[in-house]
Amino acid sequence: MIKRIIEISNPSYLHLKNKQLFIEQNHEIVAQVPIEDMGVLILEHSAISITQPLIIECQKNNTAIIFCNEKHLPYSTILPIAEGNNLxxxxxxxxxxxxxxxxxxxxxxxxxxxxxxxxxxxxxxxxxxxxxxxxxxxxxxxxxxxxxxxxxxxxxxxxxxxxxxxxxxxxxxxxxxxxxxxxxxxxxxxxxxxxxxxxxxxxxxxxxxxxxxxxxxxxxxxxxxxxxxxxxxxxxxxxxxxxxxxxxxxxxxxxxxxxxxxxxxxxxxxxxxxxxxxxxxxxxxxxxxxxxxx
Missing domain, CATH: 1.20.120.920 (CRISPR-associated endonuclease Cas1, C-terminal domain)
Incomplete structure (x- = not known):
């Protein structure tokens, strides 16, 4: 299955529920995406909040999280430690x-x-x-x-x-x-x-x-x-x-x-x-x- 790239470019509150990414803007849920479908999550706005459980679930599913700077360019990346791989x-x-x-x-x-x-x-x-x-x-x-x-x-x-x-x-x-x-x-x-x-x-x-x-x-x-x-x-x-x-x-x-x-x-x-x-x-x-x- 081809993983999705999810880009968030507006002020948002991102949290986890039922193993899905919930995107909340102005106190309303505007979208939800199964974590297992995601390959990359790009966070492009300085007013984005993200919860730790969501970050952990993304890492469990090998979803890279990219943080962008004020120029809208990717600045840092969070990747999982491959401890789940027995080899x-x-x-x-x-x-x-x-x-x-x-x-x-x-x-x-x-x-x-x-x-x-x-x-x-x-x-x-x-x-x-x-x-x-x-x-x-x-x-x-x-x-x-x-x-x-x-x-x-x-x-x-x-x-x-x-x-x-x-x-x-x-x-x-x-x-x-x-x-x-x-x-x-x-x-x-x-x-x-x-x-x-x-x-x-x-x-x-x-x-x-x-x-x-x-x-x-x-x-x-x-x-x-x-x-x-x-x-x-x-x-x-x-x-x-x-x-x-x-x-x-x-x-x-x-x-x-x-x-x-x-x-x-x-x-x-x-x-x-x-x-x-x-x-x-x-x-x-x-x-x-x-x-x-x-």
Missing amino acids: HQKILKQQINISDPVRKRLWKQIVQQKIKNQASTLEQFDKKYSYLEQLASKVKSGDVGNLEGLAAQYYWKALFGKKFIRNQNANDINAVLNYGYSIIRAMIARSIVASGLHPAIGLFHHNQYNGLCLADDLMEPFRPWVDSIAYQLHQENADVSITKEIKIPFLDLISKSVEFKNKKMPLMVSLHYLMADLKRNFVKESKKIVYPSL
């Missing part, structure tokens, strides 16, 4: 103990897939992309030559023009990109936890203040999918900003049909198979991680 300790040890060669091989494949997807995005909009295909074929173990960085320099200028600067703090199209990335990041983090892996133990990203290093690693090839949506929105309106309407295509991306190992399935479902692939690499049952394609 969690064994899986965690395997994740911690993977060798550097395995780690570097996986990062090479992730970078290659990201660059290939960037090339596909440029091709989609009739822009020159052959340079990126060449770079993808030259990525070495651990991306020691930082071809990911070289690809980014070319990619952003080719997609948005020579004057474009990728700035995570800007309020222009960059903010729209950030919103899309944060949705993908949360969904991947949710799938990581559900699989028994730990989201803080990354392959490439390592930061003691970042609890989602592995999610940041695994989301890289999905970024161009967000870029494609953002570019189309930017073409329609050069001054595009984050609105309720603008968020819809990014939220819809989660249920978008993708192809994974010759099978069609929603993106959200494919993420669980992606995690299974990753774990097979950790125990040396596989030497390749396969990503879904559009």
Whole structure:
């Protein structure tokens, strides 16, 4: 079953009753949703109150809770501790103990897939992309030559023009990109936890203040999918900003049909198979991680 993304953007009182989310506004119940149907709960207004029993029930059902800041961008995420998974300790040890060669091989494949997807995005909009295909074929173990960085320099200028600067703090199209990335990041983090892996133990990203290093690693090839949506929105309106309407295509991306190992399935479902692939690499049952394609 495809899980739902519930976004609350008005002052609300959120509480639990009969294992359902009850949304109360102005002392009236305006909606109720079974917790088991939810994949992500996005809280976007500063005047939202949420009860602890609701938070706990969301965690029991592996529902990620995202808190947004004053710019309407996701700022923090609550994820469950996978204590209910009997294999969690064994899986965690395997994740911690993977060798550097395995780690570097996986990062090479992730970078290659990201660059290939960037090339596909440029091709989609009739822009020159052959340079990126060449770079993808030259990525070495651990991306020691930082071809990911070289690809980014070319990619952003080719997609948005020579004057474009990728700035995570800007309020222009960059903010729209950030919103899309944060949705993908949360969904991947949710799938990581559900699989028994730990989201803080990354392959490439390592930061003691970042609890989602592995999610940041695994989301890289999905970024161009967000870029494609953002570019189309930017073409329609050069001054595009984050609105309720603008968020819809990014939220819809989660249920978008993708192809994974010759099978069609929603993106959200494919993420669980992606995690299974990753774990097979950790125990040396596989030497390749396969990503879904559009």
